[in-house]
Amino acid sequence: MKDDLNDRQKQIIQQLQTKGEVKIAELKEFFDVTDMTVRRDLEKMERSGLLKRTFGGAILASKDVALRERSIVRGVEKERIGRLAASLVQAGESIFIDGGSTTLQIARHLPEDANITVVTNAINVAAELSEKRIPTIVLGGILMDTTKSMVGPVTLETISRMAFDKVFLGATGLHPQHGFSNSNMHEAEIKRVAIQKAKESYIVMDHSKFGTSMLVSFANLNVVTAIITNESPNQEMVSICQTAETSIILA
Known part of the structure; x- marks a missing residue:
């Protein structure tokens, strides 16, 4: 666009x-x-x-709407979500940030010279962190132009050898039966493994994603620490999150 x-x-x-x-x-x-x-x-x-x-x-x-175009839609909400997510990162932590228009906002709101280590498969996230002089590990792999993210066997092999204090992931949809989902199976697999390697996992998504299901499910509600969003979902979804012990954090 x-x-x-x-x-x-x-x-x-x-x-x-x-x-x-x-x-x-x-x-x-x-x-x-x-x-x-x-x-x-x-x-x-x-x-x-x-x-x-x-x-x-x-x-x-394509179900993979280009990152630049997605950034235009709900830009204010995504900026608020990213700022709040960045505030959860503590000194000394190792975190993972994946590709996406909302996760990019997290990188933009981390403080300069932060005493953290960030691992990412997104080259635009890495570029933001480089400007802030934040130690960053960029995963290799096959570049997806739509999200500026690396995916594939090399990416999976590398991330499977790591451990994170926190991971921050985007999602295209959250449905009671389908869980968190994404339209691209390669990106979904990266998200699934990242959650497995984390002490705490956070999904950053604006409220329009609630009740939506995309092609590939990458996580059930009960494996995610919290959802960071701009607006509370309907009461049914709130109750489902409470049952799964997944917090909803409003930005």
Whole structure:
């Protein structure tokens, strides 16, 4: 997505991220605009590689929405989540931060010269930490352009030999039956192993991800220490988290 998307087009992206598909008729009614206006919006975003038009609507061009585009959506909420997550890191700790638009905000809010060690598979996270002079270990592997993250056997082998005080991971969805999920199986496997190697694990996600399930589940609720989010989910999800002894921390 280019930075010149208007508010309506950004909202269409939000709906695609939540539902995976949108219909022209529904968008026309929702925004109270003409059929042609919606079609022009979809054409513009298709040219940018954000979606693929279908008969009567559109789907995500890839479930892996590019990081730059995801950063635009709910940017204020993600910034608040990242700041709070960064405040949980204590001096002397070894932590893992994976790739994503919300986890990137954690790196941006860690203090300069922090007495910690950060392991990451995300090259943009590593770049942020380098500017802050924070000791950082970057995992090797196959680079995913959509999230600027390393994945694959090399990444898994390296992370499996480590131990972390805390891990901070993004998630594309949280569903009562499907648990925490992600659209890419390679990234999901990295998340799963990172949780296994951590004393405490934190999922950072904005409220739009609650009730959503993506292709690959990487963790059940009961293996996660806490969810850091900007808005409390519905009472059903709150009760499920309480039963699983997973805290919900509001930013």
